[in-house]
Amino acid sequence: MRKKHSRFSEEDRISLLRAYYQSGLSKYSFCKLHSLSGLRLLNYWIEKYGDKVKSLSSPSITSTEEDMANRSKESYREENAQLKKRIKELEKALSFSRLETEARDLMITRAEEYFNIPIRKKSGAK
Known part of the structure; x- marks a missing residue:
């Protein structure tokens, strides 16, 4: 039995x-989330309506740009101090x-010298 596809206005x-x-x-x-019949349908809609949707949904100024324009010098100073x-x-x-890494390297070097065994891997090992 075939599944009946719903039609979208x-x-x-x-x-969508x-x-x-x-x-x-x-x-x-x-x-899958919106129960569309498949990728083909979505791709067709993107091809047919994509430019229309993108032009309608992209505002010229984003909210972060508006927030940045309305901020005071004091808030910039506070943010700058926090970042510093x-x-x-x-x-x-x-x-x-870096100090921890240097200490580990020194410890490995001393252990190799004291026990006379290689601990580090050699670069050409197979």
Whole structure:
């Protein structure tokens, strides 16, 4: 027995395409989620209505650009101070990590000398 396919109005197709572009899902996942008959149908709609949907859904100014335009100098200074503080923390963590690596290398070198066995892998090993 064949499954009866539902028909979509043009408004439904456009709204589904808008939802597809905003969802970030793969075509397959989107078709499965919205019970579309297959990828062929979605590809056909994209080909037919894609330009129309993209032109309607892309605003000229995004909300982040508006937020940045309306921010005060004080908020920029605060964010800059927070970022500088974060950079100092990360540099400190990086230097500590480098010291740890150097200490491990030194320990391995001393162990190789003391026990007279190779611990590190050789570059040409098969």
